[in-house]
Amino acid sequence: MSPDLAIVVAAVALPFIAAALTPLFFRVLGEGTGFAGSLVALSSFGLLASQYGDEGTVALEWIPSLDIALRFHVDGWALLFALLACGIGTLIFTYSPAYMHGESGLVRFYAALLAFMGSIVGVALAADLIAIFLFWELTSLCSFVLIGHYTADDSSQYAARMAMLITVGGGLFLLVGLLLLSIVAGDVVGPASAFDLAAMLEQPDAMAAALRDRGLFLPVLGLLAIGAGTKSAQVPLHFWLPNAMAAPTPVSAFLHSATMVKVGVYFIGRVRPMLVGPEWLFLFATLGLTTMTVCAIMAVAATDIKELLAYSTASHLGLMVAGFGFTSVYGAETGVFHLLNHALFKAALFLVAGIVAHEAGTREIDELGGLRHDLPVTAAITAVVALSMAGIPPFNGFYSKELLFEAAVEASHHHDIGLLGWLYPAVAVFGSIFTVLYSLKFLSLFFGERPADLGHVHRPPVTLLIPPAVLALLAAVVSVDPELAVEVIVQSGLEATAVDPHEMHVGIPTSFSPAVGMSAVTIGVGLLAFPAYGRLHDGIRAIPRTVPPIGANWWYDTIVDGLSDEGREFAEYVHNGLLRTYATWTLAATCTLALTGFVAAGAIAPTEFGLEVTLAIGLVLLVAVIGGLAVVTSDSHIAGVLTLSILGFMVAIFYILASAPDLALTQLVVETLVLVIFLLVIEEIPESDEIEVGRSVRDAVLSVGVGATAFVTVLVTTSARPDGPTDIARYYAEQAVPEGGGTNIVNVTLVDFRGFDTLGELAVVALASISILTLIVMRGRGDDGYPAARGNDGSPGEEPPTDDSRSDEPTDTQRDSQAAGGEDE
């Protein structure tokens, strides 16, 4: 059965509409707006759930002329992700009112959260490359607003800017990759569906072959990987995620663990059937396992519970990327299943961290302990989800980790990767040991001794407890009966992401296999090493202190600070308030770009040179240029204005000789008017003489450069002119009488064929005259308190307010001349 367009669009649009209406909700409901959000999320969830089991593409026309449509593709993988977003969204909206109680900026908070949910559902369902990109960047924008929720807090603003820079920057790489993909897709699936990802995924092999033929396979793979890697916080661009923990905890749970950061993973899974191959394995398995290990180590070094969870999130994202990186079916199983498991346990853990921070008043790991007495329900929830995170059987995290081990072992069977065949499993185990360590550490907050200086810990309200409890319950269900989860959703997600999907089975292993051995080593070493956690923690923390460049943050700060300092210096240099500086830079840059463009395009080629003009035209132009020269060399304003007129009138004669009588008439009128206006104004302005030899030489060089560019441009463009009249010119000539009813083609063109252009021109002239009137008359109206000006107005009795900001008043003689000028005009 194919999905229903109206329902799919409604599921995506509903959160956006609700976001727009948030101010209204807030006025009615106040802090209870969160519950309205839950309702919206639940509705979207219901709408999407009604499409469960369907598969197919539906399209809403958007830009038909470019074959861009708002296409939505519904399949198991899309539904898994979209339902997760809506489901966890419902819980987050239920959690938020109690957590955000008494905070300001709640309208913005809820609006951004709702818009984010709409974007994430959009990114999950979109089948059009442009729509994917737009929703993708929308999630980054919402994340920016939400991370920077505490607008008065510098660290929150810093974190928001960092997340924005990294994820939006990565999104631009993605855009280029998508455009390259669409270029190739135009040949394979037809130009009408060049942006249709669903159509491309229907013939993945043909797409891959075409990409390789065009030599675009590696560029596309790399660009998409950068986009996905920045979004999903892969090393070395992982550092924005721990900083993003400046956001309120519901945001961290929703965006920065369960959904937004998984968009990259989701997209990797989406394009996996098309791009999978040895390069894919090498790129994503390496990237994912590196991230998994590095971030797990960093999580052990964390001192703050949210920081620990943030690094752990990046580490688990690495696990999913690595899973999808392995080309065997186990790889896809890892990615899909762990996406679900991680969303369940990590969102719950963040919500638990929020409860701890809210009720105990601190997030420092050292200050917390023995919380089971104060928060018994929370402790039970934590036990389930933390052990799941550690990958301890029979909790659900164990199954997907087991699949990763299997995929890592299998890798060398599918490809000849030499040493890497050993390295991948070894690294997977090594990274997982740290996962066990930090998971146990998080769990130990609830056990052991209660620190003496930990104050009174309140009982959390029930709306804070329900969301993590629901998640923990779901995690427990998956733990007890993983086959159920597989049957319900994971299998259909697998079919969209695996190359050769077959029926998937998971469960507690009953016989020995390499993967079982790896799990045993991981858990065993993890448990044995746990007593040494403190020493490990200190040891890892000491590394970046001694060698700062090893931290990614250090690179970010150095580069961003360096760039903004450079930018400031550069701005002072080119943007110094002097008109001539601006003109110099603009003109020089334009000339350089134009000439470089001509050279790069090979446009400058020796062609036949023609005079094309009669002797008369040549002479007239010569006089015009001489007139221009006289303007430049004139030492008085009067001489300059008069010689400028010579130039103008010569151009009018040129128009006559070039068979353009209308232009000549207009030019003559305009030149006369300009001459009169110049003479009127110049009389009021004193001469200013300036002779600076050094500057003149520099200016002359630039002028010659500009002139040469213009010369070359005219040569290049006139030689590329089509012979004879163009189609459009012939059209205007032929249709002037039948359609316009006039014999003067230029006139008919202006007032008839292109009447709106002329209307625009009239608007410009009208604006110019209004501005001129304002500039001259408003001063005389006396908003500045000059006696002479007031005298003109004939209203001496009124005392206009004095403008204190005017510090540089003209001298008396200047005032007199101004008054005279006002009368003349």
Add this chain to the structure above:
Amino acid sequence: MTAVVLAAAVGALFALGTFLLLRRDLVRVVWGLAIISQAANVYLLAMGGIAPATADSVPVLAGHGDHVPTTADPLVQALVLTAIVIGFGMTAFALVLSYRVYEEHGTLDVSELGDRER
């Protein structure tokens, strides 16, 4: 076919206009703008081809008959006509603006004005 004479004239006018644009006297800057817009108009017209002037080449038809002779490009002429009028508006506005600047600040030296802004 390339139009060397026109190219030379346009290039020369652009160079002269640029030189004026870089002067410190605001009135001369306005002149520079005027010269550059004249040169741009000549360039635009040249793109339509400069036909030797004959009775037929003027884009005004003899009557309401069926015969339409090959004329000079009417489209560029329409464009240039618009450009001339807009150039006039711009020059007049720039000039009055400089006048007002002089009234306010007592100088038309753009370097002094720029220093004052800082």
